[in-house]
Amino acid sequence: MTIRQKICLLAGASLIAFSTSALAETTVRVTIAEYSKGTGPYFEEAAKAFEAANPDTKIQIEVVPWDNLQQKLTTDISAGANADLSIIGTRWLLDYVKEGIVAPLDDHITPDFKARFIDTFLSPSVMNGKVYGLPIAASARAMYYNKDIFAKAGIDTPPATWADFKTDAEKIKKLGGETYGFGLQGKEIETDVYFYYGMWSNGGEIVKDGKSGLDSQAAIDTAKLYKSFIDEGLTQPGVTSYSREDVQNLFKQGKVATVITAPFLSNQIKTEAPNLKYGVAPIPAGPSGDKGTYGVTDSIVLFENSKNKEAAWKFLDFIFTKEQRTKFDKVEGFLPVNAEEAKDPYFADNADLKVFTSLLPNARFAPVIPGWEDIAQTTSNAIQKIYLGQGDPEATLKEAAAKVNETLK
């Protein structure tokens, strides 16, 4: 054996030794929902920073498009191949808790840790008095309006009530051309929520006393109101072919004067339509002054079957520090969930975000009920039928409510 060969052998042996020691490290797998193209890079960077501080732990980030998240989690969990941590919609959390899939975090949570959070955003993840998830993403909804179109139509302020809004939309229609007052979503994810905005203003609830609120007078009035917007040509034509992104795009193109959506639209406008003059206003109120916005959080959860709970918790602790949260929320355009973070001038002095945070006291979070997605689908289908004129609002909503009540049982 030549010296050269010996060196090669030694090098090989040390490589093997090195790789086995690498295997001995703890690896924490994290499933991440992709909110934007910045999500993956942010988490990779956070993982690197964490690994630098904790050399014995490796973080493995798995980025999944939001639309495929449920499918991936379902298949992974049923095969027992799920990651240690995952982002999930807080509205799904009850199903996970009921089946004992996710672990409570209370043993790890110190009062100091808890104090980091704005309570409104932490409380949706608390079930049966235990914390089952931490709010990784938070948003609320408000009305974006196009200042130029409003000015052209002679409207000075954003509408305070739905009645004002309708008058405004009529004025915008009189401008002629293909500009519409109300950007109404009628397709895909959150079609139901777009309907709830009006329903909440009319004093309705998604679920009241364990029963669906879809057959309430508030819901019926809202359906008739939205339908009148459609029939009178105050929305873009063909609402059932416009998903949330599609309506946002119409708004960026100046084809609709308003859209109700989440704060991340501000970031998109900044890069895609920097010349668009827009304002953010609360969702219009109903006849008796009721108003509401949708508050949404996504939670990051720790799976019960994780073998690396300690290491996983350390990573959670790390990404919920003020520095990490600030970075993440700036990338995504979400609302701050961390009280210290909210004082950062970027958030505190941001005119758009101020409107969103001012709405939080009236925010409704998805109710803690099983089968949220099932109810969402039933509701969306009923509303699409009404928008298309294929069903009488009252009868269609009553039928949907009966179906939802079956799910709630």
Next chain:
Amino acid sequence: MQRATAPYVLILPSFILAAAIILWPLKEIISLSLHDVNRFGMIRDFIGLQHFRVLFADPDFIAATWRTLFWTASVVVGTLVISVPIALILNEDFYGRGIARILIMLPWAISLTMTAIVWRWALNGESGMLNSALRGLGLIDTNIQWLAEASTAFPMQIFIGILVSIPFTVTIFLGGLSSVPDDLYEAAATEGAGSWDQFRLITLPLLRPFINIAFVLNTIYVFNSFPIIWATTQGGPANSTDILVTYLYKTGFRVGKLGEAAAVSLIMFAILLVFTIIYVRLAMREAKS
């Protein structure tokens, strides 16, 4: 004895492979469809045919089944009817035939999902290419909201389905046409047969086995085809463009009723099994003759 067992022993390895790939999952799905299953695939009580009963009581499922049959029939027949003349033209010897063949085959190289997403953009009511093209040509004054209603969305989806099935079908037909000997046509021409008679009496009968194969294979692909409908409408609005696969996906992965989803997939499997049996029988008949 030796001679009798030998074939079975020889078949055994491939049988085990097929069993592992087909029979084992089938057994799992049957078991899912007969049990109460939670949304994470954990099996609870045995409930017999309850999932099937729920399905057959659901008007959306029944509508999706009929729509699937209509969808499959329209796309397959449409594809065959359009592909035969295309194959005949591409079989002629003309200047630029190579380029023409490439152009017809090119869509095959693009993933179905991407084609479908491009169409979703093209069909957008306000900023879609199709509406702006039609307006540019002066054919319409107001935008058509293609995907807003099933009455316009579903025909468009069938059209896209036909478009993406053509390359594969034309390829099969070109293979078939190249095996038709030229002297048959020469002989027919001397006997005074016109081009329509030549097509009817020579081309079509000789192309028949290829049409059969294209028919059955397309049926299986189209029946199971998910991307076109999912990317354009997700089966909406109000389930009005759902076919069985999109219904299955929603039931299983959105709503989390894995038991019912398993039952849907079994029903789909049964329908496809019938097609496959037809295919095998056709293939065997060809082999005999």
